[in-house]
Amino acid sequence: MGKMKLMKGNEAFAEAAIRAGCDAYFGYPITPQSEVMEYLAAQQPQLRTGMVLLQAESEVAAINMVYGAAGTGKRVMTSSSSPGISLKQEGISYLAGSQLPCLILNVMRGGPGLGTIQPSQSDYFQATKGGGHGDYRMIVLAPASVQEMSDFVKLGFELAFKYRNPVIMLSDGIIGQMMEKVELFEQVPRLTEFDQQWVTTGKTPDRERNVITSLDLDPARHERHNLKLQAKYQKMRENEVRFENIDCDDAEYLFVAYGSCARICQKSVKLARAKGIKVGLIRPVTLFPFPSEEIGRRAAKLKGILTVELSSGQMIEDVRLAVDGKVRVALHNRMGGMVPSPEEVVDALLKSFSIR
Amino acid sequence: MAKIKGAIVIDIEKCKGCELCLVSCPTDVIRMEKKVNGKGYHFAYMEYPDNCTGCANCAVVCPDGVITVYRKKFEE
Amino acid sequence: MEIRNPRIQEIISEENLVYKKTSLMTDKALSYCPGCGHGVVHRVIMEIIDEMGIQADTIGVAPVGCSVLAYEFMNIDMQQASHGRAPAVATGIKRCWPEKYVFTYQGDGDLAAIGTAETIHACNRGENIAIFFINNGIYGMTGGQMAPTTLVGMRSSTTPYGRDAALMGNPLKITELVAMLPGTYFVARHTVHTPLAVRKFKKAAKMAFENQKLNKGLSFIEIVSNCNSGWKMTPVQANKWMEENMLPFYPPGDIKMNGEIVKKAEKAE
Incomplete structure (x- = not known):
């Protein structure tokens, strides 16, 4: 240690x-x-x-x-x-x-x-x-x-x-x-x-010269390179999808957030659960490859997903692809350096899915 | 009296007929062939081989490195 | 070919060999136009690596431009760089392998336009690398557009009426510029259009590699060369035009030796 x-x-x-x-x-x-x-x-x-x-x-x-x-x-x-x-x-x-x-x-x-x-x-x-x-x-x-x-x-x-x-x-x-x-x-x-x-x-007699290049003017060969x-x-x-699940097992609603937003959403999960709303959080650790399977697998059992992002809504597109229309995906976002509070995120969840 | 004699061998298929060897030869050995090689270039050849001293000027300026030069001393 | 002189057969044998293309040039036919100086510069650099026995310790950096495929012809380990960034790429390699020999091979557009910052800063840091800078006053590969080194009045596909300094700026003597930086140890300008010039360039190029052992800074060699396709001349005419027009503005010779300026930059006309 x-x-x-x-x-x-x-x-x-x-x-x-x-x-x-x-x-x-x-x-x-x-x-x-x-x-x-x-x-x-x-x-x-x-x-x-x-x-x-x-x-x-x-x-x-x-x-x-x-x-x-x-x-x-x-x-x-x-x-x-x-x-x-x-x-x-x-x-x-x-x-x-x-x-x-x-x-x-x-x-x-x-x-x-x-x-x-x-x-x-x-x-x-x-x-x-x-x-x-x-x-x-x-x-x-x-x-x-x-x-x-x-x-x-x-x-x-x-x-x-x-x-x-x-x-x-x-x-x-x-x-x-x-x-x-x-x-x-x-x-x-x-x-x-x-x-x-x-x-x-440096090329030694026991091997061919090593060339590091991204250029190949032969289209067939270059297509093979791209396929590779x-x-x-x-x-x-x-093999490399990584994510973290927090309180997802009984969840009716999901936050999907990464990085700093995931930290904020951890608190939002607690606040929402205190209000009796069953919310979980999926935090993608790898954004490529994206944990589409994990999110997709849970979609049918959910009432809604809220992605929380410090952008105009970029990751939400991958979440929507992952759920393939099985559940509505809403966005709560801030931009320009503004950061949402955990309470604000819970309010957004309530509003987005008309939870009373 | 000893005499230095040279000769060049040209990789005809790689010659691009630029004529830089021709103008760099101090003893005027080289001319361009009327025939063309596989790429369509008039390649260089020794028109006056007796004049060649094996100075290697042609090979040194050849951009494509197609000229190999030999030189031998003859006792006369 | 018919042998006109029976004596020739006697001369052409291994023990009489005077000059042969170095085995460090691959057998692939060069992709350059007939008479292009690139081939000579490639060969001379490979001859030096061959003669110094440093193939196993040398890494070259190929640029964007006509010589982007230099690694097809040079039988050494090489890395292809993005346009203008060869000095940065070479810096990365050299810093990781300080004991190896690293050189870049760049054209005028690459080194003196898009890559000016990388050139100046690699020179200023005194990276222990060699830079070979081919200056033919034109963008050869893209079809003969104006280069930073295009002479005033010189025609190119983007200066069809000649370079007008008032509109397009002046040709850049970047070699004189880098000579002023404390990081450069050896700066020279050469040509490869005559046998004598090639032999002089070879001496300088050898020094550029030997300097790397001394860890004293960067060696920078400009080679003023032709672009007969871009200039729309025969190779022989192009070399003559180069002598008459390029060399008065870009005069060959040593500019900085052992870290000391030996020739002051001449004022442009």
Whole structure:
């Protein structure tokens, strides 16, 4: 059992990066995630584990440094917030197309445009449906606590290497900034052996040269490449769905919420149950792959589902696909950095489904 | 007196007929063939092989690396 | 081919071999236009890696542009970069493998337009990499549009009446610019259009790899080259035009040696 520490979400993420044996971090400052690089810099990871830390000239450069470093087969990561993640999209598309593992943290803030530095969940579509150009998906992990800001770093790297694919942690300004107790995992050694099958280490006489590219001008071959990618994403759908159920077994109504909204809804469940309303909460932990089966399975027995989001309603589309019309799905949302109170969510539930 | 003699071998199918070897040859050995290769290019050949000194200038400027150069010293 | 001189057969044998394409160039026919300088630069870089015996320790970064498929021709481990980002990609690789040799191969649009920030900052950080910068004053792959290095008055498909500096800005001498940065250790400009020029470039390129051992900073070599298709000339004419027009504005020579400026930038006319 490790020691409990009181940390900010962003700091826990950074500490976990060092402990997960991350080989390199490339970033660019942006609120509300700047503590990640600040914490790393203060820790001098180059001395602690030999981890590379570099502040790039832009988010564009940072993600391309990640792309280059990921090609060497090492554990690499970057972090940013919404506008910065938009800038990284081209690089993420290249990472996905070239099948490179890496971990990306998005501490979401409100948009569109420069928007606000306050928390938001309005990058759900961007993270779960691709984001950049081309047909690709990333595993999307949605931490709802400082503990998960730490735990998901380790999990994220495992999944990234398992599928040779970028993994994104979709956090938000609340989770990144808030302080909670966290139990940190023990130091994992940095990688010392590399899968020579595909990484760039320098061509040796015993193998063909390794080329990392997403380009293929032969349409038939490129279609095969795309089919291979899609098959990989299907495997993720089959094997990597993660979610948390709270009070779902006797539930007549369900909240579906992730990240900070799930934390708010935990309280709303208690408040509603105190009023005698049987409500449960499904918290998707992976947003891609989405726990569609779990939500769909419960749909027929429910009187209504309320999704609670810090966006105009993005995840609700996946919930509606999951229930396939079997139950009405309503939305309670706030935008622009506003956050709903637990009471407000309960009121929304009552109103949406005319519960008296 | 010893004489240096050279010769070049051209990978005809990869020659693109750019003529950069022709203009770089100090002893005017190379000409372009009237015939074309599989890609439709007039490829280079040694028209005056006796002049070749094996200096490798042609091979050094050849963008497609199609020229191999040999050189031998003859005692006369 | 008929052998006109029986002596030739005596000359053409392994022990008399003077020059042969390095085995570090693959057997794939180059996709470049006839007479294009890319092929020569590719070959010279591969010759150096071959001669230094560092194939197992070298990683190249290919850009977007005509040389996007460089990895099809260079028999070394390579990574393809998005447009302009090769110096950032190379930074990522080099920081993870500091003991390996890393180089980028970039054109003028890639390095001096869309990738200016990455170029300047990799140079300024003094990344221990080599950058080979092919400047032919035009976007070759997309069909001959104006590049940041297109000369004033020079025609391209997007400057059909010639580049007007008042409207389109001036050609960018990025090589002189990066020479001023403290992170660059060796900066030079070369050409590959004559045998002598190729041999000079080869010396410089070798230095660019040897410098990586010293960990003193970045080596940057511009190669002023032709684009006969884009310029709409024969290869021989294009090289002549390059000598008469490009080289007065982009004069070959060493600009920075061992971290010291050796040639001041000339003022543009």
